[in-house]
Amino acid sequence: MSDASPINVPSLRAEARDILAKLGVPAGRFAESGLPARSPVTGEVLTHVAPVDAAAATTAIEAAHDAFLAWRSVPAPKRGELVRLFGEELRAHKAELGRLVSIEVGKVTSEGLGEVQEMIDICDFAVGLSRQLYGLTIATERPDHRMMETWHPLGVVGIISAFNFPVAVWSWNAALALVCGNAIVWKPSEKTLLTALATEAIFAKALARFAADGNAVPKGLSAVLTGDRAIGEVLVDHPKVPLVSATGSTAMGRQVGPKLAARFARSILELGGNNAAIVCPSADLDLTLRGVAFAAIGTAGQRCTTLRRLFVHESVYDALLPRLKSAYGSVKVGNPLENGVLVGPLIDAGAYEKMQGALDAARALGASVTGGERVAAADEAFYVRPALVEIGRQEGPVEQETFAPILYVMKYSEFEEALALHNGVPQGLSSSIFTNDLREAELFLSARGSDCGIANVNIGPSGAEIGGAFGGEKETGGGRESGSDAWKGYMRRATNTLNYGRTLPLAQGVTFDV
Ligand code: UN1
Secondary structure, eight states, X not given: OBOSSOOOOOOOHHHHHHHHHHHTOOGGGEEEEEEEEEOTTTOOEEEEEOOOOHHHHHHHHHHHHHHHHHHTTSOHHHHHHHHHHHHHHHHHTHHHHHHHHHHHHOOOHHHHHHHHHHHHHHHHHHHHHTTOOOOOEXXXXXXXXXXXEEEEEXXXXXXXXXXXXXTHHHHHHXXXXXXXXXXXXXXXXXXXXXXXXXXXXXXXXXXXXXXXTTOOOOTTSEEEOOOOHXXXXXXXXXXXXXXXXXXSOHHHHHHHHHHHHHTTOEEEEEOOOOEEEEEOTTOOHHHHHHHHHHHHHGGGGOSTTOEEEEEEEHHHHHHHHHHHHHHHHHSOBSOTTSTTOOBOOBSSHHHHHHHHHHHHHHHHTTOEEEOOOEEOOOTTOBEEOOEEEEOSSSOXXXXXXXXXXXXXXXXXXXXXXXXXXXXXXSEESEEEEEOSOHHHHHHHHSTTSOOSSEEEESSOSSOOOTTSEEOOEETTOSOOEESTTGGGGGEEXXXXXXXXXXXXXXXXXXXXXX
């Protein structure tokens, strides 16, 4: 541990409790012997949350199913009105919720607030969508017939979310699921129960306003299950949950995906990423430096979309690397609630140990590591300097997602070789190319280019806006959430054929005269 700049943060317990009280989280949600809610900023336990047991989880799922039976008949634009009110409540409580995200996850202030902005954005998107759940009219081969496609609500949507975007990712799913006519049951990460309860309280304000405007609110429309993995399993196994959208590690997806498939339920999986960028000879290096630094160091490397691998062309390697190293050396690591700090803590000791394990493995392969050391703070708070790892080959830890600020840098000479390495890992979430060469940029975006769900030019791989579909291929799980037509994943499609004639012509020229 280096004592160069010790990080001393005063207790955040009183402030966290104040925010929870102010937002109206019911006292019954807390219990002295319950699940500990910690802050990675100080390492302290902020409070304890009452756990939900399997029986209560089942009751909540069944209530959500009953709520769905009523909610599906509410006109979609009216459902959108509830989400509009939720967006208003989020605007009104952005400061408190953003602050709580920073306290509970350790995000710097602007990223804590940005997370709530992402929630507001998806609410706006979903409100518009509530008047656009379009189906098709399809040409039919039969005279006096009409064929069309309609989209119907699906049922109870289970949402399993990760600690790193503790509320935004829930809102991507919740806002769409609600306008699509579904009920929602949420199993948040055990590491971020307080932001989940705060979000539930803010949603309750929207529900109260919706009811006060004279709308019927089905009881149980939205539930939060505070519990461990066993509670997540109740959600995954329940026959009245036709869809589970799960965000987290590939290991989690390997558990959840097959269980859902076995009962023919749907899944939307957003799992591990091992995102890369290629820096080409023509790259604008000033822009590249900023893009790489934000994507690799931001959020202390704890985004699914964090930049983890960098392929730099040999002609610009010596121009870029010293600048990058100096950015790594000077970036301020510390109390994320303080102005000017860009890197907050890792979520917990486990994350720190995994980071050190990956760095040790890289060193054993001959890599040269700059940074990565722990910065002195309270025993239970884990602050690290971001690590820049120059490594000769893509192997070992480079092929895995380590949820920490480690950037593996590799030199390349041929574009095709860099592209092959770029795609040569099991994950496929997000990707970038920095180039001013049209051919390289277009090739990267083409069918022969990046194999990821997100591919960017002259922008880092992280920090996507909600309008696009979010998700990735291969071990990332294949699911898409948020924008574009991701809403279709939350509805069931029906093909309808209607005969307005007086005869019954059969398709394919089949005759059947009785
Ligand atoms: C995640 O890390 O799970 O694109 C989501 C981004 C954010 C969302 C990340 N909008 O980095």
